[in-house]
Amino acid sequence: MKRPSTLFLVAATLACSVDAFAADSTSVPTLNWSGFIDAYYSTNFNSPAIPGNQFRNFDMNTNQISLSLADLKVQGQTKSVGFTLELGFGPTDDYVNGASTFGTPSPSLANVMQAYGTVIIPVGNGLTVDFGKFVTHMGYEVIPSQGNWNYSRSYLFAYAIPFYHTGVRLTYPVAGNFTVALHILNGWNSVIDNNKSLTLGTTLNYAPTATTDIAFNGIWGKENLTPVENGARDVYDFILTQQLSDAFSVAANADYGQAGTTGGLALWKGIALYGRYAVSSVSAFALRGEVYYDPTFDG
Numbered sequence: 001m002k003r004p005s006t007l008f009l010v011a012a013t014l015a016c017s018v019d020a021f022a023a024d025s026t027s028v029p030t031l032n033w034s035g036f037i038d039a040y041y042s043t044n045f046n047s048p049a050i051p052g053n054q055f056r057n058f059d060m061n062t063n064q065i066s067l068s069l070a071d072l073k074v075q076g077q078t079k080s081v082g083f084t085l086e087l088g089f090g091p092t093d094d095y096v097n098g099a100s101t102f103g104t105p106s107p108s109l110a111n112v113m114q115a116y117g118t119v120i121i122p123v124g125n126g127l128t129v130d131f132g133k134f135v136t137h138m139g140y141e142v143i144p145s146q147g148n149w150n151y152s153r154s155y156l157f158a159y160a161i162p163f164y165h166t167g168v169r170l171t172y173p174v175a176g177n178f179t180v181a182l183h184i185l186n187g188w189n190s191v192i193d194n195n196k197s198l199t200l201g202t203t204l205n206y207a208p209t210a211t212t213d214i215a216f217n218g219i220w221g222k223e224n225l226t227p228v229e230n231g232a233r234d235v236y237d238f239i240l241t242q243q244l245s246d247a248f249s250v251a252a253n254a255d256y257g258q259a260g261t262t263g264g265l266a267l268w269k270g271i272a273l274y275g276r277y278a279v280s281s282v283s284a285f286a287l288r289g290e291v292y293y294d295p296t297f298d299g
Contacts, residue, residue, distance in 0.1 A: 029076035029078050029081075029082065030077055031075070031076050032075045033072075034072075035071055035073065036070075036144065037067070037071075038068040038069045038071075038090075038092070038146075039065065039066065039067050039068060040065075040066055040151065041064070041065050041066070042059055042061065042062050042063075043063060044062035044063065051063050051064060056152065057152070057158040058095060058143075058145075058153060059151065059152055059153075061091075066091070067090050067091070068092045069088055069089070069090040069091075069143075069144075069145075070088070071087070071088050071089075071113070072086070072087045073086040077118070080119065080121075080122070081117070081120070083116070083118060084114055084118070084134075085112075086112070086115070087113065088111060089111055092143065093110070093113065094110075096113070096163045096189075097111075109133065109191055114132075114133055114134050114135060114164070116130045116132025116133060116169075117130070118130050119131075124172070125173045125174070127170060127171070127172050128170070128172070129169070129170050130168070130169040131167070131169075132166065133164060133166045134164065134166075135163065135164050135165075136162045136163060136165055137181065137201060137203050138161035138162065138219060138235065138255075139156060139160075139217075139239075139253065140154075140156075140157075140239045140241075140274070141153055141154060143163065149251075149274055149276045149288070150286050154253070154272045154288060154290050155270060155290060156253055156255050156272050156290065159292070159294065160255040160257055160270060160292070160294075161219075161235060161257075162188040162189050163189050165183065165186065165187070165189075165199075165201070166185065166191050166192075167183060167185035167186050168185075169183050169184075170183075170184075177207040177208065178204075178205070178206050178207075179204075179205045180203065180204055181202065182200070182201070183200065183201030183203075183219075185198060185199040185200070185201060185219075185221070186199070187199050187221060187223045188221075188223055195222065195223070197221055197222040197223070198221065199220065199221025200219070200220050200221065201217070202218045202219075203215065203216070204216045212240075212241070213242075214239070215237075215239040216236075216238055216239075217236075217238075217239070218236050219235050219237075221233055231259060231261060232260050233257075234258055235255060235257035236257070237253070237255050238252075240253075247277055247278045247279075248275075248276070248278075249275075249276045250274060250276075251273075251276075252271065252272070252273050252274070254270070255271075256268075266295070267294075268292075268294035269292075269293050269294075270290060270292035270293060270294075271290065271291055272288055272289070273288070274286065274288050
C-alpha cells in the first residue's frame with residue numbers, strides 16, 4: 001500500500017484574543033474571548049482516485065482548498081468560580097464529535113467542543129474542580145492547529161487516545177513544579193455513558209527545571225462495546241519536553257494501550273519524537289518522526 005506523501009502549500013491559522021470585560025470585584029467574572037480560523041491546501045503526490053489522504057487526522061482532503069475548523073471560545077472567571085464554552089464549526093469538529101466508537105455523542109452538542117464549569121475550593125494550595133465536557137488530558141498534541149509544532153497530527157493523536165470526555169476533573173498543585181489531577185469520566189468521546197462503568201484518568205506533571213517538563217497520563221475503564229461489554233481498556237501516556245536553548249526545543253511522546261476483546265488482549269503502542277527551531281518570534285521549523293504499532297491498524 002502506498003503511503004500518502006503530502007505537501008502543504010498553505011496552512012494558515014488565524015487567531016485573535018481580546019479581553020471583553022474585566023473588573024476588580026471577585027463577584028463579577030472576567031470574560032476572555034478568543035477564536036481562530038484554520039484552513040489549508042494540500043497536494044498528494046500519489047494522485048489518489050478519490051481526493052483524500054489516508055492515515056491523516058484532520059487534514060484529510062487533498063488537491064483542494066479546505067476549511068478545517070472555525071473556533072470561538074469564551075471563558076469567565078471570578079476568584080472561585082468560572083466557566084468555559086468553546087464552539088467549533090467545520091470538518092474537524094464533525095470528526096471529533098463523530099468519533100464515538102466507545103461512547104455516545106449528543107446531536108445537540110455537535111458544535112460544542114468544550115462546555116464546563118469551574119469551582120476553586122480553598123483547600124491547601126487550592127483544588128480546582130471542572131465539570132462538564134472537556135478535551136482529553138492524554139497526548140502531546142491538541143485539536144487546535146496553532147497549539148502544535150506541526151500542522152499534521154501524529155498517529156498517536158489520531159489512533160491511540162480519545163479526543164474528549166464528559167465528567168469531572170480535579171486538579172491540585174502539590175508544589176510549584178508538581179501538579180496532580182484525577183479524572184472521573186463517562187468514557188471515550190462520550191457525552192452520555194453507554195455502559196455501567198465509569199472511566200478513571202490521572203495526570204502527574206513535574207517540571208524539575210524551568211526548561212524541562214515531564215508528564216504521565218493514564219486512563220482506565222471498561223469501555224469496550226458488546227460482546228465484550230466489560231472488557232478493560234487502558235492507555236498509558238508519557239510526555240517529555242526539553243528546551244535546549246532559546247531557539248531549539250525537543251519533545252517525546254510515548255503511548256501504550258490495551259483492551260480486552262473476544263479474540264484476546266488487543267494492544268497498540270508507539271512513540272513520536274519532535275524537534276523545533278525558532279527562526280524568530282513568529283516563525284520556526286519543526287519536524288516529527290514516529291513509530292506506531294497496532295495489528296488492527298491498516299498501515
